[in-house]
Amino acid sequence: MKKLILTIAFVYCAVLSVLAQDSPYQKAMKKEISNLEKADSLSKFQQSANAFARISQLNPGAWQPYYYGALAYIYQGLDGSLSLHKKDEALAKAEELIKKADVISPNNSEIVTLEGFKVMAEVSADPGSRGQSLSGAVMYNFGKALSIDPKNPRATVLMGQMEYGTAKFFHSGTEKACGLVKKSQTLFEEQPVETLTASLLPTWGGSLAGRLAKACQ
Amino acid sequence: MKVLFSTLSLLFLAGCVLGQTKISGKITDQKGVAMPGANIFIKDTYDGVSSDENGNFSFVTNETGKHVLNFQAMGYKSQEREIECTGQPIRYQITLAESINILTAVTITAGAMEASDVKKAVVLKPLDIVTTSGAMGDITAAMLTLPGTSTVGNDGRLFVRGGDASETSIFIDGLQVGNAYGSTATNVPTRNRFSANLFKGSFFSTGGYSAEYGQALSSALSLNTIDLPLRNQGDLSIMSLGGGYTQTWVGEKDALMASANYYNLAPYQSLVNQKFDWEKSPVSWDSEVALKHKWGKAGFIKAYGHTEGNSMTIWQKNAGEPGRGDRVHINNRYSYGNLSFRQTGKNDWSFYGGLAYSHNRDAINLNQEPIRQINQVGHAKVVAVKDLGPQFSLKNGLEWYLKSYSEALVADHLKRDIRDNQFNHFVEADYYFSNRLIFRGGLRSGYSTAAKQFWIDPRASLAYKLNNQGQFSIAAGRFHQLPDEKLRVLQTDLKNAEASHYILNYFITSNNRTLRAEAFYKTYENLATYKGTDQAPVAIAQKGSGYARGADLFYRDKTTLKGTDFWITYSFVDSKRRYAIYESKIQPSFAPKHNGSVVVKHFVSALKSQLGTSWSWNSGYTYNDPNLAGEMKGKTKAYSDLSISWSYLPRPNVILHAACSNILGRNNVFGYKYAGQVDETGTFSGIPVGQGATRMVFVGLFITFSKDKNANQLNNL
Numbered sequence: 020m021k022k023l024i025l026t027i028a029f030v031y032c033a034v035l036s037v038l039a040q041d042s043p044y045q046k047a048m049k050k051e052i053s054n055l056e057k058a059d060s061l062s063k064f065q066q067s068a069n070a071f072a073r074i075s076q077l078n079p080g081a082w083q084p085y086y087y088g089a090l091a092y093i094y095q096g097l098d099g100s101l102s103l104h105k106k107d108e109a110l111a112k113a114e115e116l117i118k119k120a121d122v123i124s125p126n127n128s129e130i131v132t133l134e135g136f137k138v139m140a141e142v143s144a145d146p147g148s149r150g151q152s153l154s155g156a157v158m159y160n161f162g163k164a165l166s167i168d169p170k171n172p173r174a175t176v177l178m179g180q181m182e183y184g185t186a187k188f189f190h191s192g193t194e195k196a197c198g199l200v201k202k203s204q205t206l207f208e209e210q211p212v213e214t215l216t217a218s219l220l221p222t223w224g225g226s227l228a229g230r231l232a233k234a235c236q
Numbered sequence: 237m238k239v240l241f242s243t244l245s246l247l248f249l250a251g252c253v254l255g256q257t258k259i260s261g262k263i264t265d266q267k268g269v270a271m272p273g274a275n276i277f278i279k280d281t282y283d284g285v286s287s288d289e290n291g292n293f294s295f296v297t298n299e300t301g302k303h304v305l306n307f308q309a310m311g312y313k314s315q316e317r318e319i320e321c322t323g324q325p326i327r328y329q330i331t332l333a334e335s336i337n338i339l340t341a342v343t344i345t346a347g348a349m350e351a352s353d354v355k356k357a358v359v360l361k362p363l364d365i366v367t368t369s370g371a372m373g374d375i376t377a378a379m380l381t382l383p384g385t386s387t388v389g390n391d392g393r394l395f396v397r398g399g400d401a402s403e404t405s406i407f408i409d410g411l412q413v414g415n416a417y418g419s420t421a422t423n424v425p426t427r428n429r430f431s432a433n434l435f436k437g438s439f440f441s442t443g444g445y446s447a448e449y450g451q452a453l454s455s456a457l458s459l460n461t462i463d464l465p466l467r468n469q470g471d472l473s474i475m476s477l478g479g480g481y482t483q484t485w486v487g488e489k490d491a492l493m494a495s496a497n498y499y500n501l502a503p504y505q506s507l508v509n510q511k512f513d514w515e516k517s518p519v520s521w522d523s524e525v526a527l528k529h530k531w532g533k534a535g536f537i538k539a540y541g542h543t544e545g546n547s548m549t550i551w552q553k554n555a556g557e558p559g560r561g562d563r564v565h566i567n568n569r570y571s572y573g574n575l576s577f578r579q580t581g582k583n584d585w586s587f588y589g590g591l592a593y594s595h596n597r598d599a600i601n602l603n604q605e606p607i608r609q610i611n612q613v614g615h616a617k618v619v620a621v622k623d624l625g626p627q628f629s630l631k632n633g634l635e636w637y638l639k640s641y642s643e644a645l646v647a648d649h650l651k652r653d654i655r656d657n658q659f660n661h662f663v664e665a666d667y668y669f670s671n672r673l674i675f676r677g678g679l680r681s682g683y684s685t686a687a688k689q690f691w692i693d694p695r696a697s698l699a700y701k702l703n704n705q706g707q708f709s710i711a712a713g714r715f716h717q718l719p720d721e722k723l724r725v726l727q728t729d730l731k732n733a734e735a736s737h738y739i740l741n742y743f744i745t746s747n748n749r750t751l752r753a754e755a756f757y758k759t760y761e762n763l764a765t766y767k768g769t770d771q772a773p774v775a776i777a778q779k780g781s782g783y784a785r786g787a788d789l790f791y792r793d794k795t796t797l798k799g800t801d802f803w804i805t806y807s808f809v810d811s812k813r814r815y816a817i818y819e820s821k822i823q824p825s826f827a828p829k830h831n832g833s834v835v836v837k838h839f840v841s842a843l844k845s846q847l848g849t850s851w852s853w854n855s856g857y858t859y860n861d862p863n864l865a866g867e868m869k870g871k872t873k874a875y876s877d878l879s880i881s882w883s884y885l886p887r888p889n890v891i892l893h894a895a896c897s898n899i900l901g902r903n904n905v906f907g908y909k910y911a912g913q914v915d916e917t918g919t920f921s922g923i924p925v926g927q928g929a930t931r932m933v934f935v936g937l938f939i940t941f942s943k944d945k946n947a948n949q950l951n952n953l
Contacts, residue, residue: 047282062273066286069275072308073284076277104340112310122533147748147794147801159466162943189844189888 047074048083048219055091056223061098067091068112075119082120082130083219089116089133090223096140106144113137128168129221135160136177157181172206173224175199180231197235203228257321260294261328263287263307271332274309279316297321311337334671336626341671342701346711346741346754347444349382352437359750359790359803368835369848370879370897372934375438376417376428379457380852381833383754383788383805384442387852388826389875390906390925392425393417396442397758398784398811398827399454402720403735407449407458409538409576412637414594414613418520419568421550423906423925424512429544429570431495433482434526436462443737443756444711447662447678447695448619448633453717453735453760463536464491464528469942473497476504476935489530496523505929512928513551513560520546535579543571556911556921565601570594589618589633606646611721614638627668631678635660641721654725656686656718664695672701684718689731691716706744713737719764719778727776734761748794755787763815770816782813782821802836822868825907828854828875848881859907862920872905889940897932 270291277284480497576590763780
């Protein structure tokens with residue numbers, strides 16, 4: 020009991036101090052997360068990846084810098100102007116960072132989603148030869164992420180995107196895909212963005228859901 | 237002057253107070269090209285910046301005192317500079333050197349053809365092995381569409397560059413597989429025993445391969461099993477030849493796959509006219525269990541067991557004799573077990589290895605005379621790899637083989653056998669001079685207790701990447717292999733036969749097109765020769781020798797024709813050898829001069845179907861015609877087989893697959909059998925060795941049950 024009270028007190032103090040003032044780490048992270056959200060070019064994504072690498076070397080025990088660094092590399096891997104070779108190089112870097120994040124925070128729904136997103140980027144880099152063998156791994160990761168956190172909007176919308184592609188390929192109905200997209204939109208709306216942002220947790224993906232919802236109409 | 241001085245000191249003071257130091261500079265690569273996107277930062281601080289598109293960087297820090305400035309860029313070696321922040325601007329001109337990047341660096345492609353989803357310089361994807369029309373799901377048949385191979389239609393095994401089938405060794409997860417092909421009667425083609433859906437990739441070498449592989453004069457085929465499957469699922473297959481079921485259970489760190497299959501060719505053969513004279517059509521069953529366990533972060537332990545049984549009875553006509561000929565009944569029992577591991581240790585060490593054992597029993601009745609043959613192969617292997625920096629790695633391995641063979645005439649209580657222990661050590665070094673140039677050198681040594689012989693094989697290869705995506709590789713090496721067990725059992729101290737390979741290879745892959753060209757020269761020494769017949773050899777010696785030389789070409793294109801993936805292969809082999817009963821150097825029956833194949837796959841979205849066709853061709857097989865003066869003077873007409881296949885996916889988890897071989901109905905002949913005596917006209921009468929049936933039709937329905945409704949068995953076709 021005493022231990023519990025102490026723990027609560029400790030957590031309370033910790034939360035208070037967090038609320039009271041951002042540490043240099045948090046300041047740096049918030050700035051770079053917002054930069055990544057605004058990034059729209061290869062060089063910006065690389066700048067972002069570099070910034071998160073700088074934060075990681077100071078905070079090797081935190082998974083978020085690795086997570087966002089990986090995300091910045093995945094965005095590069097999705098850039099159509101790059102050669103397959105360059106895409107794979109960026110995605111290999113993403114994989115390296117995801118592995119580091121996963122060691123710090125195993126079974127984290129967001130990290131598992133990111134792994135799925137990375138494999139998805141690998142598939143879209145060379146769909147003809149990778150589609151059949153890797154799309155299973157994509158769905159597996161999104162499925163696993165949703166089993167850990169059924170309300171993960173990113174896993175939901177990415178799964179929707181994957182289902183959408185499959186449905187188009189097989190000329191079958193997009194109801195299931197669009198259902199997932201719709202569900203993800205609700206989940207994105209329900210996201211406590213401020214709390215998440217304060218704890219440096221991911222909030223991205225809403226615009227993707229919007230684009231897919233349009234395609235569904 | 238005074239004013240200036242005070243201004244300066246003021247500025248200096250201000251600098252001290254604010255403690256701001258400007259750090260700037262330019263980053264280039266070794267060629268002097270500006271490098272954008274490099275990461276420049278002061279270690280253990282948040283202060284840093286990325287270089288711009290001109291390689292320039294500039295940032296300001298509030299830190300004071302001594303620090304370390306770090307320069308990093310993807311694909312380059314990092315650099316550090318010690319700096320002192322005093323408020324004085326610091327400027328650096330940095331040249332970053334390329335680091336060795338396994339992902340983009342040159343790879344050795346001489347002799348090697350890889351099927352992989354993850355690696356570069358691959359010619360095939362694992363899926364191709366099973367979606368190749370005409371292969372009918374047989375791994376070996378798919379490999380026969382690759383350069384350097386010859387299709388020998390009455391055998392079914394892999395023949396590489398003028399070598400016979402026993403010159404190719406097959407490995408699963410690095411461990412030897414004894415009797416990888418099903419037991420069959422002479423001139424009845426066989427198949428690989430192992431299902432293609434077990435494997436995630438393969439490495440097929442047609443020469444000059446690594447010191448890791450031995451006891452193979454021509455070729456090594458290494459198959460790698462999948463790690464953790466993705467999901468729990470059940471796979472049901474219903475085929476014109478039988479059926480099977482596989483269940484997969486997947487846990488957090490473990491997976492278990494169990495499968496059972498039953499095949500019976502009788503119903504099919506009663507419907508479709510057969511040229512072979514079957515008394516009892518082939519019937520077989522098999523069951524498999526595969527266990528996978530994730531060991532720590534990067535390690536794996538895998539256990540695999542396979543057991544099967546099959547039987548057949550066939551009548552084989554003899555030339556110049558009336559009646560059905562010889563009655564051959566074969567009952568085969570085969571088991572293979574394999575336990576393998578791989579693990580990464582500390583200080584850049586990694587380890588892999590395992591144990592494998594196979595047991596093959598053939599109970600043969602030749603015209604009611606019972607014969608029993610038993611083969612056993614045990615293999616233990618452990619390999620340690622040490623990375624000495626990013627450009628140098630050293631591999632050391634120890635192996636032990638136990639090989640035994642016995643044959644018995646059951647009724648006469650006659651038995652003979654051979655048991656051999658072989659010990660091997662190999663060491664191999666990979667050294668990257670740069671991302672463009674790699675050297676691999678290896679040495680393999682061995683000792684056989686039965687042959688009482690010690691041998692050493694040096695191997696070396698070198699690859700150089702050109703400015704475009706293309707690369708040249710060369711490879712050379714020496715290879716030893718003991719003669720066939722059916723000869724060794726007669727004379728247990730037979731020594732190794734020896735081969736030397738020299739290979740020059742060009743490989744380029746770009747924009748979904750792959751071109752591979754290779755020239756080779758191979759010599760053979762100490763091949764087994766004997767008198768008598770192949771069935772009853774006498775006076776065995778090792779006086780044979782020979783050569784094989786030639787070139788092959790492979791072109792694959794996935795983009796030029798929309799929705800179509802095709803590859804074209806041409807192999808030229810000029811081979812002659814003195815071996816077996818031949819007194820002179822002859823072109824072996826299994827080494828046709830010109831060989832070619834074309835494989836086309838086309839996906840038709842509107843039909844939800846993949847259509848495939850493959851054409852395999854060669855210029856004809858030599859055969860020994862006793863009516864002609866000299867040895868091996870006969871040659872068959874060209875071999876040609878056009879196959880088609882159709883995979884229809886009505887739902888993502890259901891596949892209907894239909895395939896037909898030799899649709900043109902060509903009557904291929906692989907050689908002739910001759911009577912032992914001349915007939916009344918003074919000639920040896922002969923009968924052709926041909927196909928079991930004009931065409932082979934296959935229909936199968938494959939259904940996958942899982943939570944992921946999109947999962948299917950396309951991998952298995």
